[in-house]
Amino acid sequence: MIKWITAGLVILVAFAGCSPNNVTVDNSLKKYFDQYKVTGCFGLFDNGQGSFTIYNLPRYRDSAYTPASTFKIVNSLIGLETGVIPDTSTIIKWDSVVRQRTECNRDMTMVDAFRISCPPWYQELARRVGEKKMQHWLDTLGYARRNDTFKIKNNLDTFWLDNTAKVTADEQLGLVKRLYFDQLPFQKRAQRLVRGMMLWENNANYKLSYKTGWNTTDKGNQLGWIVGWIEENNHPYFFALQVESPDPNVDFKTIRIELLKSILKSYNFFEGKR
Structure with missing residues:
Protein backbone atom coordinates (compact mmCIF):
# COMPACT_ATOMS: atom_id res chain seq x y z
CA MET A 1 0.00 0.00 0.00
CA ILE A 2 2.57 2.59 0.99
CA LYS A 3 4.58 3.25 -2.14
CA TRP A 4 7.21 5.42 -0.55
CA ILE A 5 8.48 3.15 2.18
CA THR A 6 10.82 0.79 0.34
CA ALA A 7 11.47 -0.56 -3.12
CA GLY A 8 11.01 -4.04 -1.68
CA LEU A 9 7.29 -3.44 -1.43
CA VAL A 10 6.75 -2.59 -5.09
CA ILE A 11 4.88 -5.82 -5.77
CA LEU A 12 1.45 -6.67 -7.04
CA VAL A 13 -0.23 -6.71 -3.66
CA ALA A 14 1.36 -3.40 -2.65
CA PHE A 15 -0.68 -0.47 -3.89
CA ALA A 16 0.71 2.60 -5.55
CA GLY A 17 -0.74 6.07 -5.08
CA CYS A 18 0.18 6.65 -1.46
CA SER A 19 2.58 9.32 -0.28
CA PRO A 20 3.67 10.76 3.07
CA ASN A 21 1.18 13.56 2.52
CA ASN A 22 -1.84 11.26 2.94
CA VAL A 23 -0.64 9.35 6.01
CA THR A 24 -1.72 10.38 9.51
CA VAL A 25 0.12 8.70 12.36
CA ASP A 26 -2.20 8.26 15.34
CA ASN A 27 -0.21 6.95 18.26
CA SER A 28 -3.07 7.77 20.63
CA LEU A 29 -4.33 4.29 19.72
CA LYS A 30 -1.62 2.86 21.96
CA LYS A 31 -4.06 3.00 24.87
CA TYR A 32 -6.24 0.33 23.24
CA PHE A 33 -3.26 -2.00 22.78
CA ASP A 34 -2.17 -1.34 26.36
CA GLN A 35 -5.68 -2.13 27.57
CA TYR A 36 -5.36 -5.64 26.18
CA LYS A 37 -1.68 -5.98 27.15
CA VAL A 38 -0.44 -6.44 23.59
CA THR A 39 1.84 -4.67 21.17
CA GLY A 40 1.21 -4.34 17.45
CA GLY A 48 -12.93 7.95 -0.70
CA GLN A 49 -10.30 10.37 0.61
CA GLY A 50 -7.30 8.24 -0.35
CA THR A 70 -5.34 -14.82 6.97
CA PHE A 71 -3.67 -16.87 4.21
CA LYS A 72 -7.00 -18.64 3.84
CA ILE A 73 -8.04 -15.64 1.74
CA VAL A 74 -5.34 -16.40 -0.82
CA ASN A 75 -5.62 -20.18 -0.45
CA SER A 76 -9.36 -19.96 -1.16
CA LEU A 77 -8.82 -17.78 -4.22
CA ILE A 78 -6.24 -20.20 -5.63
CA GLY A 79 -8.43 -23.23 -4.91
CA LEU A 80 -11.38 -21.63 -6.69
CA GLU A 81 -9.32 -20.24 -9.56
CA THR A 82 -7.70 -23.60 -10.33
CA GLY A 83 -10.99 -25.48 -10.04
CA VAL A 84 -9.60 -27.72 -7.31
CA ILE A 85 -12.60 -26.49 -5.31
CA PRO A 86 -15.50 -25.69 -7.68
CA ASP A 87 -17.41 -23.54 -5.17
CA THR A 88 -17.63 -22.70 -1.49
CA SER A 89 -20.12 -25.52 -0.82
CA THR A 90 -17.63 -28.17 -1.96
CA ILE A 91 -16.87 -30.70 0.79
CA ILE A 92 -13.47 -32.06 1.74
CA LYS A 93 -13.93 -35.18 3.81
CA TRP A 94 -12.42 -35.49 7.25
CA ASP A 95 -9.21 -37.56 7.24
CA SER A 96 -10.30 -39.28 10.49
CA VAL A 97 -7.38 -37.81 12.43
CA VAL A 98 -8.76 -36.67 15.80
CA ARG A 99 -7.47 -33.20 16.60
CA GLN A 100 -7.69 -30.97 19.65
CA ARG A 101 -10.02 -28.58 17.84
CA MET A 110 -15.03 -24.42 2.20
CA VAL A 111 -17.30 -21.82 3.74
CA ASP A 112 -17.45 -23.77 7.01
CA ALA A 113 -13.67 -24.26 7.08
CA PHE A 114 -13.06 -20.60 6.29
CA ARG A 115 -15.40 -19.25 8.91
CA ILE A 116 -14.22 -21.48 11.76
CA SER A 117 -10.66 -21.16 10.39
CA CYS A 118 -9.88 -24.88 10.21
CA PRO A 119 -6.18 -25.48 9.35
CA PRO A 120 -6.35 -29.17 8.28
CA TRP A 121 -9.01 -28.44 5.63
CA TYR A 122 -6.87 -25.73 4.07
CA GLN A 123 -3.72 -27.81 4.32
CA GLU A 124 -5.48 -30.49 2.30
CA LEU A 125 -6.58 -27.85 -0.20
CA ALA A 126 -2.95 -26.74 -0.62
CA ARG A 127 -1.86 -30.33 -1.23
CA ARG A 128 -4.56 -30.72 -3.89
CA VAL A 129 -3.48 -27.51 -5.58
CA GLY A 130 0.10 -28.76 -5.64
CA GLU A 131 3.42 -27.01 -5.22
CA LYS A 132 3.86 -25.91 -8.84
CA LYS A 133 0.46 -24.22 -9.13
CA MET A 134 0.65 -22.77 -5.64
CA GLN A 135 4.05 -21.22 -6.33
CA HIS A 136 2.81 -19.89 -9.68
CA TRP A 137 -0.09 -18.07 -8.06
CA LEU A 138 1.98 -16.76 -5.17
CA ASP A 139 4.48 -15.38 -7.69
CA THR A 140 1.70 -13.92 -9.82
CA LEU A 141 0.16 -12.26 -6.80
CA GLY A 142 3.49 -11.19 -5.37
CA TYR A 143 2.53 -12.64 -2.02
CA ALA A 144 5.12 -12.72 0.77
CA ARG A 145 7.79 -11.57 -1.67
CA ARG A 146 8.91 -8.26 -0.17
CA ASN A 147 12.52 -9.44 -0.48
CA ASP A 148 11.85 -11.50 -3.61
CA THR A 149 13.18 -14.61 -1.92
CA PHE A 150 10.22 -16.68 -0.75
CA LYS A 151 9.86 -20.11 -2.30
CA ILE A 152 7.94 -23.15 -1.13
CA LYS A 153 10.49 -25.71 0.06
CA ASN A 154 8.97 -29.03 1.11
CA ASN A 155 6.38 -27.15 3.18
CA LEU A 156 3.46 -26.82 0.79
CA ASP A 157 0.92 -27.33 3.57
CA THR A 158 2.64 -25.29 6.30
CA PHE A 159 4.49 -22.32 4.76
CA TRP A 160 1.89 -19.82 5.98
CA LEU A 161 2.12 -21.28 9.49
CA ASP A 162 5.82 -22.03 10.01
CA ASN A 163 7.23 -18.49 9.65
CA THR A 164 8.81 -19.09 6.25
CA ALA A 165 6.26 -16.94 4.40
CA LYS A 166 5.91 -13.50 5.99
CA VAL A 167 3.83 -10.44 5.19
CA THR A 168 3.62 -6.87 6.46
CA ALA A 169 0.44 -5.26 7.73
CA ASP A 170 0.72 -2.88 4.79
CA GLU A 171 0.74 -5.83 2.39
CA GLN A 172 -2.28 -7.34 4.14
CA LEU A 173 -4.27 -4.12 3.79
CA GLY A 174 -3.32 -3.91 0.12
CA LEU A 175 -4.52 -7.46 -0.44
CA VAL A 176 -8.00 -6.92 1.00
CA LYS A 177 -8.39 -3.60 -0.82
CA ARG A 178 -7.67 -5.21 -4.17
CA LEU A 179 -9.97 -8.10 -3.28
CA TYR A 180 -12.83 -5.70 -2.57
CA PHE A 181 -12.46 -4.04 -5.98
CA ASP A 182 -11.92 -7.26 -8.00
CA GLN A 183 -8.36 -6.14 -8.73
CA LEU A 184 -6.53 -9.34 -7.82
CA PRO A 185 -5.30 -11.59 -10.67
CA PHE A 186 -8.19 -14.03 -10.20
CA GLN A 187 -11.58 -14.37 -11.84
CA LYS A 188 -14.20 -12.02 -10.45
CA ARG A 189 -16.32 -14.99 -9.41
CA LYS A 207 -21.18 -4.08 6.91
CA LEU A 208 -18.11 -5.61 8.53
CA SER A 209 -15.99 -8.14 6.61
CA TYR A 210 -12.76 -9.70 7.83
CA LYS A 211 -10.50 -12.71 8.26
CA THR A 212 -8.60 -13.49 11.41
CA GLY A 213 -5.26 -15.21 11.93
CA TRP A 214 -3.50 -16.57 15.00
CA ASN A 215 -0.09 -18.20 15.31
CA THR A 216 3.30 -17.73 16.96
CA THR A 217 6.35 -15.75 15.86
CA ASP A 218 9.92 -16.99 15.45
CA LYS A 219 10.42 -16.01 19.09
CA GLY A 220 7.40 -17.99 20.28
CA ASN A 221 5.19 -14.97 20.95
CA GLN A 222 1.48 -15.11 20.17
CA LEU A 223 0.65 -13.20 16.98
CA GLY A 224 -2.84 -12.26 15.85
CA TRP A 225 -4.29 -10.65 12.73
CA ILE A 226 -7.63 -9.28 11.65
CA VAL A 227 -7.80 -7.82 8.14
CA GLY A 228 -10.74 -6.65 6.04
CA TRP A 229 -13.04 -3.67 5.60
CA ILE A 230 -16.03 -1.84 7.01
CA GLU A 231 -18.65 -0.21 4.79
CA GLU A 232 -20.91 2.66 5.79
CA ASN A 233 -23.23 4.38 3.30
CA ASN A 234 -21.69 2.23 0.53
CA HIS A 235 -18.25 3.63 1.32
CA PRO A 236 -15.44 1.14 2.15
CA TYR A 237 -12.67 1.63 4.68
CA PHE A 238 -9.93 -1.00 4.74
CA PHE A 239 -8.03 -2.11 7.84
CA ALA A 240 -5.22 -4.33 9.04
CA LEU A 241 -4.76 -4.99 12.75
CA GLN A 242 -1.85 -6.99 14.13
CA VAL A 243 -1.27 -7.85 17.79
CA GLU A 244 1.55 -9.66 19.57
CA SER A 245 2.24 -10.84 23.12
CA PRO A 246 4.81 -13.11 24.81
CA ASP A 247 2.11 -14.12 27.32
CA PRO A 248 0.46 -17.43 26.31
CA ASN A 249 -2.50 -16.63 28.54
CA VAL A 250 -3.62 -13.56 26.59
CA ASP A 251 -6.91 -14.49 24.91
CA PHE A 252 -6.16 -13.67 21.29
CA LYS A 253 -9.32 -15.41 20.12
CA THR A 254 -11.49 -12.63 21.51
CA ILE A 255 -9.27 -9.57 21.83
CA ARG A 256 -8.67 -9.17 18.09
CA ILE A 257 -12.27 -8.29 17.30
CA GLU A 258 -12.75 -6.40 20.57
CA LEU A 259 -9.65 -4.29 19.92
CA LEU A 260 -10.66 -3.68 16.31
CA LYS A 261 -14.13 -2.54 17.30
CA SER A 262 -12.77 -0.28 20.03
CA ILE A 263 -10.52 1.45 17.52
CA LEU A 264 -13.21 1.75 14.86
CA LYS A 265 -15.69 3.06 17.41
CA SER A 266 -13.20 5.74 18.41
CA TYR A 267 -13.35 6.89 14.77
CA ASN A 268 -17.17 7.04 14.90
CA PHE A 269 -17.90 3.88 12.97
CA PHE A 270 -20.92 1.60 13.54
CA GLU A 271 -23.46 4.44 13.58
CA GLY A 272 -24.01 4.75 9.82
CA LYS A 273 -22.81 8.36 9.85
CA ARG A 274 -19.46 8.03 8.07
Whole structure:
Protein backbone atom coordinates (compact mmCIF):
# COMPACT_ATOMS: atom_id res chain seq x y z
CA MET A 1 0.00 0.00 0.00
CA ILE A 2 2.57 2.59 0.99
CA LYS A 3 4.58 3.25 -2.14
CA TRP A 4 7.21 5.42 -0.55
CA ILE A 5 8.48 3.15 2.18
CA THR A 6 10.82 0.79 0.34
CA ALA A 7 11.47 -0.56 -3.12
CA GLY A 8 11.01 -4.04 -1.68
CA LEU A 9 7.29 -3.44 -1.43
CA VAL A 10 6.75 -2.59 -5.09
CA ILE A 11 4.88 -5.82 -5.77
CA LEU A 12 1.45 -6.67 -7.04
CA VAL A 13 -0.23 -6.71 -3.66
CA ALA A 14 1.36 -3.40 -2.65
CA PHE A 15 -0.68 -0.47 -3.89
CA ALA A 16 0.71 2.60 -5.55
CA GLY A 17 -0.74 6.07 -5.08
CA CYS A 18 0.18 6.65 -1.46
CA SER A 19 2.58 9.32 -0.28
CA PRO A 20 3.67 10.76 3.07
CA ASN A 21 1.18 13.56 2.52
CA ASN A 22 -1.84 11.26 2.94
CA VAL A 23 -0.64 9.35 6.01
CA THR A 24 -1.72 10.38 9.51
CA VAL A 25 0.12 8.70 12.36
CA ASP A 26 -2.20 8.26 15.34
CA ASN A 27 -0.21 6.95 18.26
CA SER A 28 -3.07 7.77 20.63
CA LEU A 29 -4.33 4.29 19.72
CA LYS A 30 -1.62 2.86 21.96
CA LYS A 31 -4.06 3.00 24.87
CA TYR A 32 -6.24 0.33 23.24
CA PHE A 33 -3.26 -2.00 22.78
CA ASP A 34 -2.17 -1.34 26.36
CA GLN A 35 -5.68 -2.13 27.57
CA TYR A 36 -5.36 -5.64 26.18
CA LYS A 37 -1.68 -5.98 27.15
CA VAL A 38 -0.44 -6.44 23.59
CA THR A 39 1.84 -4.67 21.17
CA GLY A 40 1.21 -4.34 17.45
CA CYS A 41 0.06 -1.98 14.75
CA PHE A 42 -3.04 -0.80 12.94
CA GLY A 43 -3.77 0.73 9.57
CA LEU A 44 -7.00 2.22 8.20
CA PHE A 45 -7.42 3.37 4.59
CA ASP A 46 -10.26 5.75 3.69
CA ASN A 47 -10.86 4.87 0.07
CA GLY A 48 -12.93 7.95 -0.70
CA GLN A 49 -10.30 10.37 0.61
CA GLY A 50 -7.30 8.24 -0.35
CA SER A 51 -5.88 8.67 3.14
CA PHE A 52 -4.27 6.40 5.74
CA THR A 53 -4.47 6.49 9.51
CA ILE A 54 -1.74 4.34 11.07
CA TYR A 55 -0.64 3.38 14.55
CA ASN A 56 3.00 2.28 14.96
CA LEU A 57 4.09 3.17 11.45
CA PRO A 58 7.53 1.48 11.51
CA ARG A 59 6.00 -1.88 12.42
CA TYR A 60 3.10 -1.43 10.03
CA ARG A 61 5.24 -0.74 7.00
CA ASP A 62 8.48 -2.62 7.63
CA SER A 63 7.99 -5.67 9.87
CA ALA A 64 6.89 -8.93 8.25
CA TYR A 65 5.25 -11.79 10.13
CA THR A 66 3.57 -15.11 9.48
CA PRO A 67 0.15 -14.54 7.86
CA ALA A 68 -1.33 -17.48 9.79
CA SER A 69 -4.96 -18.08 8.87
CA THR A 70 -5.34 -14.82 6.97
CA PHE A 71 -3.67 -16.87 4.21
CA LYS A 72 -7.00 -18.64 3.84
CA ILE A 73 -8.04 -15.64 1.74
CA VAL A 74 -5.34 -16.40 -0.82
CA ASN A 75 -5.62 -20.18 -0.45
CA SER A 76 -9.36 -19.96 -1.16
CA LEU A 77 -8.82 -17.78 -4.22
CA ILE A 78 -6.24 -20.20 -5.63
CA GLY A 79 -8.43 -23.23 -4.91
CA LEU A 80 -11.38 -21.63 -6.69
CA GLU A 81 -9.32 -20.24 -9.56
CA THR A 82 -7.70 -23.60 -10.33
CA GLY A 83 -10.99 -25.48 -10.04
CA VAL A 84 -9.60 -27.72 -7.31
CA ILE A 85 -12.60 -26.49 -5.31
CA PRO A 86 -15.50 -25.69 -7.68
CA ASP A 87 -17.41 -23.54 -5.17
CA THR A 88 -17.63 -22.70 -1.49
CA SER A 89 -20.12 -25.52 -0.82
CA THR A 90 -17.63 -28.17 -1.96
CA ILE A 91 -16.87 -30.70 0.79
CA ILE A 92 -13.47 -32.06 1.74
CA LYS A 93 -13.93 -35.18 3.81
CA TRP A 94 -12.42 -35.49 7.25
CA ASP A 95 -9.21 -37.56 7.24
CA SER A 96 -10.30 -39.28 10.49
CA VAL A 97 -7.38 -37.81 12.43
CA VAL A 98 -8.76 -36.67 15.80
CA ARG A 99 -7.47 -33.20 16.60
CA GLN A 100 -7.69 -30.97 19.65
CA ARG A 101 -10.02 -28.58 17.84
CA THR A 102 -12.98 -30.94 17.75
CA GLU A 103 -14.99 -28.67 15.45
CA CYS A 104 -12.54 -29.61 12.68
CA ASN A 105 -13.15 -33.34 13.12
CA ARG A 106 -15.83 -33.66 10.43
CA ASP A 107 -16.52 -33.39 6.73
CA MET A 108 -16.61 -29.70 5.89
CA THR A 109 -17.39 -27.25 3.10
CA MET A 110 -15.03 -24.42 2.20
CA VAL A 111 -17.30 -21.82 3.74
CA ASP A 112 -17.45 -23.77 7.01
CA ALA A 113 -13.67 -24.26 7.08
CA PHE A 114 -13.06 -20.60 6.29
CA ARG A 115 -15.40 -19.25 8.91
CA ILE A 116 -14.22 -21.48 11.76
CA SER A 117 -10.66 -21.16 10.39
CA CYS A 118 -9.88 -24.88 10.21
CA PRO A 119 -6.18 -25.48 9.35
CA PRO A 120 -6.35 -29.17 8.28
CA TRP A 121 -9.01 -28.44 5.63
CA TYR A 122 -6.87 -25.73 4.07
CA GLN A 123 -3.72 -27.81 4.32
CA GLU A 124 -5.48 -30.49 2.30
CA LEU A 125 -6.58 -27.85 -0.20
CA ALA A 126 -2.95 -26.74 -0.62
CA ARG A 127 -1.86 -30.33 -1.23
CA ARG A 128 -4.56 -30.72 -3.89
CA VAL A 129 -3.48 -27.51 -5.58
CA GLY A 130 0.10 -28.76 -5.64
CA GLU A 131 3.42 -27.01 -5.22
CA LYS A 132 3.86 -25.91 -8.84
CA LYS A 133 0.46 -24.22 -9.13
CA MET A 134 0.65 -22.77 -5.64
CA GLN A 135 4.05 -21.22 -6.33
CA HIS A 136 2.81 -19.89 -9.68
CA TRP A 137 -0.09 -18.07 -8.06
CA LEU A 138 1.98 -16.76 -5.17
CA ASP A 139 4.48 -15.38 -7.69
CA THR A 140 1.70 -13.92 -9.82
CA LEU A 141 0.16 -12.26 -6.80
CA GLY A 142 3.49 -11.19 -5.37
CA TYR A 143 2.53 -12.64 -2.02
CA ALA A 144 5.12 -12.72 0.77
CA ARG A 145 7.79 -11.57 -1.67
CA ARG A 146 8.91 -8.26 -0.17
CA ASN A 147 12.52 -9.44 -0.48
CA ASP A 148 11.85 -11.50 -3.61
CA THR A 149 13.18 -14.61 -1.92
CA PHE A 150 10.22 -16.68 -0.75
CA LYS A 151 9.86 -20.11 -2.30
CA ILE A 152 7.94 -23.15 -1.13
CA LYS A 153 10.49 -25.71 0.06
CA ASN A 154 8.97 -29.03 1.11
CA ASN A 155 6.38 -27.15 3.18
CA LEU A 156 3.46 -26.82 0.79
CA ASP A 157 0.92 -27.33 3.57
CA THR A 158 2.64 -25.29 6.30
CA PHE A 159 4.49 -22.32 4.76
CA TRP A 160 1.89 -19.82 5.98
CA LEU A 161 2.12 -21.28 9.49
CA ASP A 162 5.82 -22.03 10.01
CA ASN A 163 7.23 -18.49 9.65
CA THR A 164 8.81 -19.09 6.25
CA ALA A 165 6.26 -16.94 4.40
CA LYS A 166 5.91 -13.50 5.99
CA VAL A 167 3.83 -10.44 5.19
CA THR A 168 3.62 -6.87 6.46
CA ALA A 169 0.44 -5.26 7.73
CA ASP A 170 0.72 -2.88 4.79
CA GLU A 171 0.74 -5.83 2.39
CA GLN A 172 -2.28 -7.34 4.14
CA LEU A 173 -4.27 -4.12 3.79
CA GLY A 174 -3.32 -3.91 0.12
CA LEU A 175 -4.52 -7.46 -0.44
CA VAL A 176 -8.00 -6.92 1.00
CA LYS A 177 -8.39 -3.60 -0.82
CA ARG A 178 -7.67 -5.21 -4.17
CA LEU A 179 -9.97 -8.10 -3.28
CA TYR A 180 -12.83 -5.70 -2.57
CA PHE A 181 -12.46 -4.04 -5.98
CA ASP A 182 -11.92 -7.26 -8.00
CA GLN A 183 -8.36 -6.14 -8.73
CA LEU A 184 -6.53 -9.34 -7.82
CA PRO A 185 -5.30 -11.59 -10.67
CA PHE A 186 -8.19 -14.03 -10.20
CA GLN A 187 -11.58 -14.37 -11.84
CA LYS A 188 -14.20 -12.02 -10.45
CA ARG A 189 -16.32 -14.99 -9.41
CA ALA A 190 -13.57 -16.31 -7.15
CA GLN A 191 -13.09 -12.89 -5.56
CA ARG A 192 -16.85 -12.47 -5.06
CA LEU A 193 -17.13 -15.86 -3.35
CA VAL A 194 -14.27 -15.10 -0.97
CA ARG A 195 -15.72 -11.70 -0.13
CA GLY A 196 -18.97 -13.44 0.74
CA MET A 197 -17.20 -15.73 3.21
CA MET A 198 -15.60 -12.71 4.89
CA LEU A 199 -18.87 -10.90 5.65
CA TRP A 200 -19.68 -11.24 9.36
CA GLU A 201 -21.95 -8.33 10.24
CA ASN A 202 -24.55 -6.74 7.97
CA ASN A 203 -27.12 -4.27 9.25
CA ALA A 204 -28.69 -0.92 8.43
CA ASN A 205 -25.66 1.02 9.70
CA TYR A 206 -22.67 -0.92 8.42
CA LYS A 207 -21.18 -4.08 6.91
CA LEU A 208 -18.11 -5.61 8.53
CA SER A 209 -15.99 -8.14 6.61
CA TYR A 210 -12.76 -9.70 7.83
CA LYS A 211 -10.50 -12.71 8.26
CA THR A 212 -8.60 -13.49 11.41
CA GLY A 213 -5.26 -15.21 11.93
CA TRP A 214 -3.50 -16.57 15.00
CA ASN A 215 -0.09 -18.20 15.31
CA THR A 216 3.30 -17.73 16.96
CA THR A 217 6.35 -15.75 15.86
CA ASP A 218 9.92 -16.99 15.45
CA LYS A 219 10.42 -16.01 19.09
CA GLY A 220 7.40 -17.99 20.28
CA ASN A 221 5.19 -14.97 20.95
CA GLN A 222 1.48 -15.11 20.17
CA LEU A 223 0.65 -13.20 16.98
CA GLY A 224 -2.84 -12.26 15.85
CA TRP A 225 -4.29 -10.65 12.73
CA ILE A 226 -7.63 -9.28 11.65
CA VAL A 227 -7.80 -7.82 8.14
CA GLY A 228 -10.74 -6.65 6.04
CA TRP A 229 -13.04 -3.67 5.60
CA ILE A 230 -16.03 -1.84 7.01
CA GLU A 231 -18.65 -0.21 4.79
CA GLU A 232 -20.91 2.66 5.79
CA ASN A 233 -23.23 4.38 3.30
CA ASN A 234 -21.69 2.23 0.53
CA HIS A 235 -18.25 3.63 1.32
CA PRO A 236 -15.44 1.14 2.15
CA TYR A 237 -12.67 1.63 4.68
CA PHE A 238 -9.93 -1.00 4.74
CA PHE A 239 -8.03 -2.11 7.84
CA ALA A 240 -5.22 -4.33 9.04
CA LEU A 241 -4.76 -4.99 12.75
CA GLN A 242 -1.85 -6.99 14.13
CA VAL A 243 -1.27 -7.85 17.79
CA GLU A 244 1.55 -9.66 19.57
CA SER A 245 2.24 -10.84 23.12
CA PRO A 246 4.81 -13.11 24.81
CA ASP A 247 2.11 -14.12 27.32
CA PRO A 248 0.46 -17.43 26.31
CA ASN A 249 -2.50 -16.63 28.54
CA VAL A 250 -3.62 -13.56 26.59
CA ASP A 251 -6.91 -14.49 24.91
CA PHE A 252 -6.16 -13.67 21.29
CA LYS A 253 -9.32 -15.41 20.12
CA THR A 254 -11.49 -12.63 21.51
CA ILE A 255 -9.27 -9.57 21.83
CA ARG A 256 -8.67 -9.17 18.09
CA ILE A 257 -12.27 -8.29 17.30
CA GLU A 258 -12.75 -6.40 20.57
CA LEU A 259 -9.65 -4.29 19.92
CA LEU A 260 -10.66 -3.68 16.31
CA LYS A 261 -14.13 -2.54 17.30
CA SER A 262 -12.77 -0.28 20.03
CA ILE A 263 -10.52 1.45 17.52
CA LEU A 264 -13.21 1.75 14.86
CA LYS A 265 -15.69 3.06 17.41
CA SER A 266 -13.20 5.74 18.41
CA TYR A 267 -13.35 6.89 14.77
CA ASN A 268 -17.17 7.04 14.90
CA PHE A 269 -17.90 3.88 12.97
CA PHE A 270 -20.92 1.60 13.54
CA GLU A 271 -23.46 4.44 13.58
CA GLY A 272 -24.01 4.75 9.82
CA LYS A 273 -22.81 8.36 9.85
CA ARG A 274 -19.46 8.03 8.07
